[in-house]
Amino acid sequence: MLSNAGPSRLRRADRAPGFGAASFKAWGPRADGQDVMGKSRIFALDPHPSLQYAHPMAQIRSLFTTRLYQAALSDHPPGIDAAELEASCYSIAEDDDAGQDWCEANGYPGYTSYASLTDLPWRFPIFADLVKSLDAHVADFAKDVQFDLQGRALVLEDLWINILPEGGTHSSHIHPHSVISGTTYVAMPDGTSALKLEDPRLPMMMAAPTRVKDAREELRQFVYVAPKVGDVLLWESWLRHEVPMNMAEDERISVSFNYKWA
Numbered sequence: 001m002l003s004n005a006g007p008s009r010l011r012r013a014d015r016a017p018g019f020g021a022a023s024f025k026a027w028g029p030r031a032d033g034q035d036v037m038g039k040s041r042i043f044a045l046d047p048h049p050s051l052q053y054a055h056p057m058a059q060i061r062s063l064f065t066t067r068l069y070q071a072a073l074s075d076h077p078p079g080i081d082a083a084e085l086e087a088s089c090y091s092i093a094e095d096d097d098a099g100q101d102w103c104e105a106n107g108y109p110g111y112t113s114y115a116s117l118t119d120l121p122w123r124f125p126i127f128a129d130l131v132k133s134l135d136a137h138v139a140d141f142a143k144d145v146q147f148d149l150q151g152r153a154l155v156l157e158d159l160w161i162n163i164l165p166e167g168g169t170h171s172s173h174i175h176p177h178s179v180i181s182g183t184t185y186v187a188m189p190d191g192t193s194a195l196k197l198e199d200p201r202l203p204m205m206m207a208a209p210t211r212v213k214d215a216r217e218e219l220r221q222f223v224y225v226a227p228k229v230g231d232v233l234l235w236e237s238w239l240r241h242e243v244p245m246n247m248a249e250d251e252r253i254s255v256s257f258n259y260k261w262a
């Protein structure tokens, strides 16, 4: 039964009855060269099959994690009507000649107010309400990532509309000079793009093998997140991300923002 035993070899045994947890047996050579059975250990409930092959005596933990925040915008008042926000985005886009010109001159697919309008919350009450909600979400996230803000706040720096038509993409980028960035989703037609997040250590991996296809999320080099209308996503501004091509016929609409440390 243990004929494959060798130096520091691990073998998975049957699942322990009644535990729903994996039982492992470890064995290795004694000083005289004969294999002996090691201890049998029961692991705690295992969130992923790959963990079932970890060394039972080792302590393996994740370091240098980054956090991704996802919540319903409505979790913090005053509440935003999605249809009204969508209508406002279209209305602003239609009237923003400077923004349309900028998009055309810069080959930006669809529309963004990023380069033309810096005062959406001042001009439009629904954006002022949106910022009230976002401020609270960002404060929650700042606590989660355990920032020591030293009595200073994270405050909104930029807020802009993105309308991405069929076939449009937003290539990989970061948000320099900010601390927390994010997006809230206004229109997400069926089949539209998820947000693609990239492991920032990718340039350092050089000759390392890729991860297995079903690697645990925190070990993947790219993570795709498909938010729903009304969701808000937050991440640290240095995290590289992109919007792959919108394959839906309808437009994908979002409002993105940056927060800085005031």
Ligand SMILES: [Fe+2]
Pocket (backbone or CB within 6 Å): 173, 174, 175, 241, 256
């Ligand atoms: Fe972005």
